Amino acid sequence: MFKRGIPIAILSLTGTLLVAAHFSPMTQSWGEVVLNWFSVVAAITAILGAGNLLLVNLEKISSRRPGWAYSAITIAAFAAMLVFGFLKIGAVPNPQNPTVYFAGDYETRESAYGWMYEYVMSPLTATMFALLAFYVASAAFRAFRAKNIEANILLVTAFIILLARTYAAELLTGWVPKDSAFFFVRLDAMSTGVIEHVATAGMRAITIGIALGALATSLRFMLGIDKSYLPRS
Amino acid sequence: MRIRQAHASALRIASLSAASMCAAIAWAQDAAPAAVDGAVAAEAAKAWFDTGRLGLLLAVAVASACIIAGIVIARLGGSVRIRRIAALEAIDEAVGRATEMGRPVLFVPGIQDMNDIQTVAGITVLGRVAKTAAEYDAQLEVPTARSLVMTAARETVQSAHYAAGRPETYSEGRINYITDEQFGYVAYLSGKMVRDKPAACFYMGAFYAESLVLAENGNAIGAIQVAGTAEPSQLPFFVAACDYTLLGEEFFAASAYLSGERDQLGSIRGQDIGKLLVAASIVVGCAMATYASIALAFGGS
């Protein structure tokens, strides 16, 4: 009952309330309250995550498992961010209330937290993301093979888009007049045509399918049919 | 016989709902401008029902009715046969191969929280992967980007171990939260893949840019890769770089398919009824629009 009954009840009740809140102005404010709760619970999940992160890494350090020194770096970085952020070290005072220390803005570039963000976190995430340019190149070489008709279609489309989205389009087909009967030979016209008419049709059908899939999944949860998230009774 | 009956009733429901869908669409178009009108909205603030949204309510009701009809038909004993989904059949093969090679299995449930339906579907697929892994005694690792997903994954994997009759092999420590930050998580995963060399990698959930980082690293270490996502922008990369991919809606269907429960399989049928209905209304809509276009061109001149 506590393990399965109550969670299903909570789920169905919250879901139904939010559906009702969309149609009935009377219950609209209840919906707002639920959404507020949601953001609080979502913020508390960060504490759970941090707790688990600490447990795992401290265990690694204390048992001197291989690579424990890296765990120490993780913990030190984590602790530094918490100290900088919670204590608002170096934060600029709030202009309207300069005497209330914790009213200051901790994220400006004057604060320690802001420095960590600007020079540690931001370059690391952006570079991690930039690795994709390399992976995209190796995938192009390795995976995009014209094995069958389907793969050929994909490749030709990709070629058109790749060429049309740079100055190459102008160089290759720029000489075809825009208002001639053969305007569709122009790469930019082809690319727009493919994107706006063909790819959009495919995307539209995918979107409709996904909408139905999402609706069905939501209903399965609200009706208590899908219980995969629940523990064993 | 029974199957044919179910089909007939499904068709009846479909045609009935097609009619109401058309009505709903007409309503939605008529009613929408009224809802925006400031005065009307303010007046409606205390009402128990926002009449401006009646059309939407109807549409939601019809769409939900399709799904529920599918479930009801399944309960009444209608067929719940589903077409072959190759990527699903690959799960057992991939886990089996990892066991043979004595290497771990990696399951990545995407980078979104439990508030994304895809993550939820991914966790359902995890249930099946975990059960197979427990049966084969393969080592399954699930690093997550959200602590709630970790919570859900632990429950699911533990249940799977019970279901496989191997509760003693369940270890919570293999399912861990890493960080919420997308690329922090990816940096960790890339490193982990290169170091641990999992033989099978599953990517099931909401994926964004990391799809290709994972798929390329997985390929470099020679893992069997099975992916599933409803994020259309990432599908081309998974399709190209992984061995099997659940495309969009297939992914949602997969979670129901794997459960093997009649109710859930029925809901997939319900989705099909919904699609039939949508297709029917598109055909009707196109016919009407074409007629209107021709009438305007020839009647007008």
Place this chain on the structure above:
Amino acid sequence: MSNPTTPSGGAKGPSPVAMIALLLFLLAAVADQTLFSEPYFARKYVDLKSNERIQARHTGADGESRTAWLEPTDQKIVSGEWKPVEGVDPVKWTTRPAVTEKEYEAVQAELAANPGTAPTRTLEASPIDTLGVWVAAFLTLAIFSFLWRDNPVYKVAESLLVGVSAGYWMVNGFWTALVPKLIAPLAPGFTQSNLLPDLQASSTPGLDFALALVPLTLGFLLLWRLAPRGGWISVWPLAFIIGTTAGLKVISSVEADLLPQSLEAMKPLVVFSPQADDAAKLGFDFWMSLSSLVGVVGVLSVLVYFFFSVEHKGAVGKTARVGIWFLMITFGSAFGLTVMGRITLLSQRFEFLFTDWLRIG
């Protein structure tokens, strides 16, 4: 030891060589800043801006007195409408927005041209920001080194990123959600005097308090997961989260995707549009008609591909095949567009290395 079946390469802890290299690198950065007069590499400049606030009081016509912190040059103080409060010290602080090297040189040149005049802006090289650029450059290269192969420098960057980002999200969630939405209704007085001085008193403090207990309880149940026993209770908040999502999704999937996308797919298959030479005349528009036809065929065939209760055989199979072709075109175009984005990301990182760090761009 760990699982013998997973030989993890280089799981020995950071190599001393890498650590020493890192140290030397940072030392070089500081040396560049302090020892060499001519900076060839990164040097960041900031504009020192001083701020001051004094507490002032204003007594209105109704005799009600209000205080506020204002700039000494504020019009309200200059006009005498607001009077500085006696015995309260002014508060001063400095902000340091970044400026480009060009701006710095322009100000220096101006100073050199007019010696003796007081500078309008105080621009100076900032050691802490210069160090920052070096750290950022080092970390950028550390991540790129993964392309060569997994190595201790990458592992350091990876561990750092995991720790910093986990801390970042936690601090962010605390100040943006927990303080205004949980702590404020639970302890309005404390929040008002210490955390959010501008918080307005609620008209229903009792109700707010009671309502805030719900997410607090759910959060507590969630954290129970960290306890050695009874972690299953965390499915209660989990059910709440999934319920919220499911409720929102039921509406949004129909309202935003299903209905409008189906409507958009309904197009006239024969399109007539005004003629170029005579706008009053309607003529058959070949391209528009083709576009509608392609659009409708595409949507319908892909929908058929997604039918699960029918095997892909016969007519259904053929239509599904056409659906796959449409899907492939969609994927091809997605691929092309994505490549574009990925390359931009790389250009941006290179711009940082070349321009901000090496100064060769």
Place this chain on the structure above:
Amino acid sequence: MTDQTPHIGPVRRLLVRLGDIDRRWIYLSMALAVAIPMLTGLSFPETPGKMSSATFDAIESVPAGAKVLFSFDYDPASEGELQPMANAFVHHCAARGHKMAFMALWPLGKQMAEATIDSILLANHPQYRYGEDYVQLGYMPGFETVIKGLTTNFASQYPLDVRGTPIGNIPLMSDVKTLQDFDLIVTVSAGYAGAKEWVQYAKSTYPDAYVLAAGSTGVQANQLFPYYPTQMEGLLAAVKGAAEYETLVAAAYPPPAHPERLEEGRRRMGPQFVAHLLMIGLIVLGNASMFAARGMKGGRR
């Protein structure tokens, strides 16, 4: 085995061997393809396309001095593509005298907004006053629930601005009760939550209340095309869209200071050109190598 290999020409042999090339050579070629044009300053003129012009017109369509809500739904990882768009959007709106509120659905979006305010808004339009002409609301966790909340009660999601002032006390925001009090919404978006959610939860519910313009990464653009132009009046796709829009904005409203900050998008098109050619070359080479090797295998069998 090698002694059974039929005689093959040197070109074909090379192609076959190319198939097993170390991926690091490919990585290096990509690095050079981006770095060399960047260092040599390769650049091309831009001709604005249909969508970029539509986006420009969408912002022009709102009367001067209107209220604009900017949502910065991206982080530094997507800065390369999106920052040029954000710069051009903010400069365009400021040149039209619009009042701007900045918010973020991504935690790091707040910093991105902060940087844009400093480097574009205040640097080019020093007459903008905080609280009267622009306001920074900061990040709010909750994804689409935030948008949904904004449509019913703005202050329920943003009771305070980043300086801790209740929004009721801010002149710019004092008469904003719901999202519908804004005339234009501009989202610069890298994924979830972002442009798609703004369509789903704001534009679909109140289609006539505001104009919606979005700047999107290339990846996400494919998902957004179906919404343009009915559910989204303006859409910029990838750095190409940014470069085109920049051209339009800079021509209509030349920035008084720092014109180089409105050239970032165009500057990035040079490396783009070379890298795209490299990509095509790689795909062709990869396929050539596959066909060369396939013939050989056939001979062995």
